[in-house]
Amino acid sequence: MAFFMVFLVIFLLLLCISSALLRWNEVRYRKKGLPPGTMGWPVFGETTEFLKQGPNFMKNQRARYGSVFKSHILGCPTIVSMDPDLNRYILMNEAKGLVPGYPQSMLDILGKCNIAAVHGSTHKYMRGALLSLISPTMIREQLLPTIDEFMRIHLSDWDNKIIDIQLKTKEMALLSSLKQIAGSDSSTISQAFMPEFFKLVLGTLSLPIDVPGTNYSRGIQARKNIVSMLRQLIEERRASKETHQDMLGCLMKSEESRYKLTDEEIIDQIITILYSGYETVSTTSMMAVKYLHDHPRVLQELRKEHLAIKEKKRPEDPINLTDLKSMCFTRAVIFETSRLATIVNGVLRKTTEEMELNGFVIPKGWRIYVYTREINYDPFLYLEPLSFNPWRWLDKSRLESQNYLFIFGGGTRQCPGKELGIAEISTFLHYFVTRYRWEEVGGDALMKFPRVEAPNGLHIRVSSY
Numbered sequence: 115m116a117f118f119m120v121f122l123v124i125f126l127l128l129l130c131i132s133s134a135l136l137r138w139n140e141v142r143y144r145k146k147g148l149p150p151g152t153m154g155w156p157v158f159g160e161t162t163e164f165l166k167q168g169p170n171f172m173k174n175q176r177a178r179y180g181s182v183f184k185s186h187i188l189g190c191p192t193i194v195s196m197d198p199d200l201n202r203y204i205l206m207n208e209a210k211g212l213v214p215g216y217p218q219s220m221l222d223i224l225g226k227c228n229i230a231a232v233h234g235s236t237h238k239y240m241r242g243a244l245l246s247l248i249s250p251t252m253i254r255e256q257l258l259p260t261i262d263e264f265m266r267i268h269l270s271d272w273d274n275k276i277i278d279i280q281l282k283t284k285e286m287a288l289l290s291s292l293k294q295i296a297g298s299d300s301s302t303i304s305q306a307f308m309p310e311f312f313k314l315v316l317g318t319l320s321l322p323i324d325v326p327g328t329n330y331s332r333g334i335q336a337r338k339n340i341v342s343m344l345r346q347l348i349e350e351r352r353a354s355k356e357t358h359q360d361m362l363g364c365l366m367k368s369e370e371s372r373y374k375l376t377d378e379e380i381i382d383q384i385i386t387i388l389y390s391g392y393e394t395v396s397t398t399s400m401m402a403v404k405y406l407h408d409h410p411r412v413l414q415e416l417r418k419e420h421l422a423i424k425e426k427k428r429p430e431d432p433i434n435l436t437d438l439k440s441m442c443f444t445r446a447v448i449f450e451t452s453r454l455a456t457i458v459n460g461v462l463r464k465t466t467e468e469m470e471l472n473g474f475v476i477p478k479g480w481r482i483y484v485y486t487r488e489i490n491y492d493p494f495l496y497l498e499p500l501s502f503n504p505w506r507w508l509d510k511s512r513l514e515s516q517n518y519l520f521i522f523g524g525g526t527r528q529c530p531g532k533e534l535g536i537a538e539i540s541t542f543l544h545y546f547v548t549r550y551r552w553e554e555v556g557g558d559a560l561m562k563f564p565r566v567e568a569p570n571g572l573h574i575r576v577s578s579y
């Protein structure tokens with residue numbers, strides 16, 4: 115009996131402390147004009163619910179509070195916007211004080227010159243320098259031949275094997291970019307580069323506390339190692355005076371171009387290119403393989419498109435821009451994959467001053483989660499939104515140009531690597547579907563949130579086509 119009484123007292127005490135803490139956190143953030151919502155626990159906020167329940171947490175909060183609500187996630191007081199018009203407004207109006215609001219760990223590890231860390235005229239300059247590297251002319255003359263050469267080799271020798279397609283597409287996204295950046299030098303550094311890059315990626319989404327053994331600390335160290343590898347490459351190239359037809363060659367030649375970057379800026383620009391295209395391209399490619407496996411009619415149509423291209427060429431002829439432009443169904447498969455799998459759930463912004471949005475007053479320094487996931491499943495935009503139907507994208511003038519397509523972001527930060535990413539995935543699919551057939555080994559789990567991934571890999575049994 116005495117034990118029960120002690121237990122009851124402790125329980126009631128904990129209950130009181132918990133509700134006092136929750137209440138204190140609500141009161142702390144109670145400011146006139148803020149959107150409705152809950153702030154959860156001090157420090158942790160509602161991060162656990164957000165990560166555990168994912169899209170359902172967002173939908174439940176929207177049902178209770180409307181499309182714009184407040185929360186406290188990933189260490190910051192945050193406004194979540196699920197309102198398509200407000201999302202568009204936020205993305206179009208960086209100049210009004212709605213700048214990128216990515217986590218500190220990401221900024222520390224990607225470098226202070228990386229594109230997400232700079233605003234205003236510096237952003238314009240860094241973006242201009244990047245666009246000059248991945249312009250349509252560069253894609254046609256330099257990048258597409260490099261991508262083709264890479265994919266042929268990367269996709270050779272898969273016959274009669276069980277392949278982890280998640281691992282293969284990750285390696286593909288990184289090594290293909292590295293080849294575009296450093297040309298033939300990439301093969302010399304890739305083995306040392308790859309494990310460091312994987313550590314860097316993990317560190318970008320971690321608690322920014324530099325304690326040895328943490329993902330953050332490993333990420334910071336990986337950045338240092340990557341910077342030193344790139345610096346050495348730059349110095350060797352400068353000493354040899356040879357010219358190179360790759361992205362680094364263009365960046366180092368910047369004396370002759372409009373954009374002159376310091377070595378530090380060149381290195382951060384390279385890390386930005388590698389990082390931005392890595393997860394997006396690899397996950398879209400992996401999910402395309404998954405959806406094609408599950409939808410034989412789509413695979414048949416896609417294969418038809420690629421076999422027609424193959425038939426018109428000699429085996430050694432690379433995929434060129436004309437081929438790429440003729441891949442209308444492939445493009446549709448890529449858009450439909452990005453939509454249905456929701457590779458990007460949203461983007462982060464923060465306010466540089468107090469401002470009014472949709473009648474609410476948002477304090478200075480608050481993060482805004484421009485959550486775009488739900489629009490991908492809007493039945494008014496996409497008939498039967500849960501079905502995988504690439505044909506819906508074939509009238510390009512309609513779906514690809516509608517105002518609420520946020521797969522590649524929007525406004526001044528819209529993805530500059532969109533066409534490059536599509537070129538990479540299309541070339542991958544070309545060699546994959548014309549060389550192989552495959553079936554899933556089965557039993558591999560797929561996680562959809564906070565990122566799309568197969569925690570134990572996605573294994574397929576491959577045979578030649």
Ligand code: HEM
Pocket residue numbers: 214229230241244248386387388390391392394395398452457458461462520521522523524526527528529530531532534535536
């Ligand atoms: C399927 C592939 C891709 C998808 C779905 C994708 C998606 C996105 C999205 C949603 C944004 C907006 C971020 C924001 O507003 O904060 C973005 C920005 C960006 N993307 Fe991509 N991306 C892809 C491929 C690539 C590739 C291959 C590159 C390589 C050059 C790249 C480079 C960038 C850069 C540098 C930015 C930042 C632009 C800026 O801040 O001005 N992306 N991307």
